Amino acid sequence: AQTVTQSQPEMSVQEAETVTLSCTYDTSESNYYLFWYKQPPSRQMILVIRQEAYKQQNATENRFSVNFQKAAKSFSLKISDSQLGDTAMYFCAFCNSGAGSYQLTFGKGTKLSVIP
Amino acid sequence: DVKVTQSSRYLVKRTGEKVFLECVQDMDHENMFWYRQDPGLGLRLIYFSYDVKMKEKGDIPEGYSVSREKKERFSLILESASTNQTSMYLCASGSLALSGANVLTFGAGSRLTVL
Numbered sequence: 336a337q338t339v340t341q342s343q344p345e346m347s348v349q350e351a352e353t354v355t356l357s358c359t360y361d362t363s364e365s366n367y368y369l370f371w372y373k374q375p376p377s378r379q380m381i382l383v384i385r386q387e388a389y390k391q392q393n394a395t396e397n398r399f400s401v402n403f404q405k406a407a408k409s410f411s412l413k414i415s416d417s418q419l420g421d422t423a424m425y426f427c428a429f430c431n432s433g434a435g436s437y438q439l440t441f442g443k444g445t446k447l448s449v450i451p
Numbered sequence: 452d453v454k455v456t457q458s459s460r461y462l463v464k465r466t467g468e469k470v471f472l473e474c475v476q477d478m479d480h481e482n483m484f485w486y487r488q489d490p491g492l493g494l495r496l497i498y499f500s501y502d503v504k505m506k507e508k509g510d511i512p513e514g515y516s517v518s519r520e521k522k523e524r525f526s527l528i529l530e531s532a533s534t535n536q537t538s539m540y541l542c543a544s545g546s547l548a549l550s551g552a553n554v555l556t557f558g559a560g561s562r563l564t565v566l
Contacts, residue, residue: 380541380557426493430553437482437501437553438509443493
């Protein structure tokens with residue numbers, strides 16, 4: 336079974352600074368997907384970014400980028416120019432690829448606070 | 452925009468009551484999921500469904516059942532609610548066919564309190 340570990344239960348960052356959230360996972364599969372989801376306080380969970388394991392290039396979405404290290408099974412999220420609206424719970428998630436691969440496995444989350 | 456709508460944001464029920472949590476999606480996704488979210492435990496999968504009338508147990512199915520009679524609707528049922536089922540319940544839908552990966556869209560959540 337796959338496991339996803341987020342070792343930082345809580346983090347804080349000053350507005351406009353850069354922060355990196357850590358995620359490691361364990362799998363014996365070679366093809367899979369990795370995701371970061373964001374859950375703002377009392378609001379809906381939304382997808383931030385996703386990475387396909389067969390792609391060596393790290394995914395980026397505006398101020399959000401990942402550092403995907405396949406051999407190390409590491410998938411960290413970097414948030415640049417942090418904004419107050421980035422305050423949220425962030426969940427790392429893993430999903431096998433291919434037919435029949437329905438389940439996402441989530442980490443326990445990192446609570447990020449952006450300080451003015 | 453993909454929408455996943457959960458019928459109730461907040462519910463308060465008594466121990467032993469039967470509880471229905473309804474979820475509807477409007478994007479023709481084949482896959483639907485029910486998660487339970489608790490502080491420090493992250494999201495844990497209760498049940499999922501990959502087609503109408505099909506259901507699969509997730510990691511914590513005990514005390515729960517589900518129903519999927521129509522593609523757009525996925526219901527979570529607590530036959531006899533207990534206090535340890537007090538939690539936030541998240542519904543999600545996704546489609547492998549659209550993107551090759553099960554990218555999930557979540558509902559706003561239903562916070563259930565069992566007294």
